[in-house]
Amino acid sequence: MRFETLSIHIGNQITDSTRPVVQPITLSTTFEHGNGKMLYSRANNPNRQSLEELLAALEKGEDAAAFASGNAAGTAVYQALPPGSHIVAPDDMYHGLHNSMVQLFAGIHEVTFVDMSNLEEVKKAIRPNTRLFWVESPSNPLLKITDIRKISELAKAQGAILACDNTFATPVFQNPIDLGADIVMHSSTKYFGGHSDILGGALITKVKDAFWEKIRIVQRVGGAVPAPMDCYLLCRSIRTLAYRMKGHVEHATILAEFLMNHPKVEKVFYPGLKSHPGHEIAASQMTGFGGIVSFTVKGGAEAADLMVSKLHYFANATSLGGVESLIERRAAVEGPNSKTPPNLLRVSVGLEHTDDLLEDLAQALG
Numbered sequence: 001m002r003f004e005t006l007s008i009h010i011g012n013q014i015t016d017s018t019r020p021v022v023q024p025i026t027l028s029t030t031f032e033h034g035n036g037k038m039l040y041s042r043a044n045n046p047n048r049q050s051l052e053e054l055l056a057a058l059e060k061g062e063d064a065a066a067f068a069s070g071n072a073a074g075t076a077v078y079q080a081l082p083p084g085s086h087i088v089a090p091d092d093m094y095h096g097l098h099n100s101m102v103q104l105f106a107g108i109h110e111v112t113f114v115d116m117s118n119l120e121e122v123k124k125a126i127r128p129n130t131r132l133f134w135v136e137s138p139s140n141p142l143l144k145i146t147d148i149r150k151i152s153e154l155a156k157a158q159g160a161i162l163a164c165d166n167t168f169a170t171p172v173f174q175n176p177i178d179l180g181a182d183i184v185m186h187s188s189t190k191y192f193g194g195h196s197d198i199l200g201g202a203l204i205t206k207v208k209d210a211f212w213e214k215i216r217i218v219q220r221v222g223g224a225v226p227a228p229m230d231c232y233l234l235c236r237s238i239r240t241l242a243y244r245m246k247g248h249v250e251h252a253t254i255l256a257e258f259l260m261n262h263p264k265v266e267k268v269f270y271p272g273l274k275s276h277p278g279h280e281i282a283a284s285q286m287t288g289f290g291g292i293v294s295f296t297v298k299g300g301a302e303a304a305d306l307m308v309s310k311l312h313y314f315a316n317a318t319s320l321g322g323v324e325s326l327i328e329r330r331a332a333v334e335g336p337n338s339k340t341p342p343n344l345l346r347v348s349v350g351l352e353h354t355d356d357l358l359e360d361l362a363q364a365l366g
């Protein structure tokens, strides 16, 4: 089966004698002893099992584990490491998981943040106790590209795990396991959900090894699991993922080119642009460059805020990956320690008609 077919047919388990076409939602928290499959819904339930099968298939892994949020999924990886582990992580990454490493694991693990697009810096950061390389490509919010194959060679030589946050790329455009990753992480809140109405996260593993068993324990015992309703909604949304991503990438490309040529725009960050420093590596590991575009506005944070206030179709809100366009000034959201340029706006390019989006941007930029 190809991607579109997998998305529609995997994880649709029908056991009802009336044979519904779509798997029903099983809300029961408990299951009669002796059924040989399910015990209690924190440990497993039919809708979560369907979602996990679907995610494993799309990311080409042996197994998947669904969580209540992307942060719960990422944090589960750090929890599964032996105490005293050293992590090499990107200097530009999702700030919530950066906070998880720094705040929750202070005194438990050590972390070095480096520019992952610079392999020499990554090599210098390695220590004898380095057990995890954390990669996010494209990264949030600067859209930096990391050469996943190259980092996987370093991880293998070190006997460490390579985990990749694939939220921005989605499995439609990038399969980190094919590029050498051991674990793939997703915030399902974003493109998987696709409609800004579900919170969720996931991990997918290349092989079911001892580390994966540890992650399963974190999931089951830690209990940061999604409800059956959310698992059902995610399966439903993923059925259209491939087609939504085709729209997102087409629209993002048009917007990036428009912004590149606008006199009020200082710089555009989009891996699909030939001028992007990671463009060639992105082209070698992705089949599409995604739907997120960042840009800096001339005139600083004030000019950026003013522009955002004039937009009609781009909601000034955090998050990304929904059908509706969103825009936000990241530095304002990331707080006083943010290294993001203060005049940087991140756009999650939606599926509205691109002429409407371009007209709106043009009037707001003035």
Ligand SMILES: *Cc1c(COP(=O)(O)O)cnc(C)c1O
Binding pocket: 069, 070, 071, 072, 094, 096, 097, 136, 140, 165, 167, 168, 186, 187, 188, 189, 190, 199, 200, 201
């Ligand atoms: C949103 C996001 C997360 C965190 O996911 P939540 O579902 O908000 O907990 C992690 N990584 C990336 C790249 C994200 O965009």
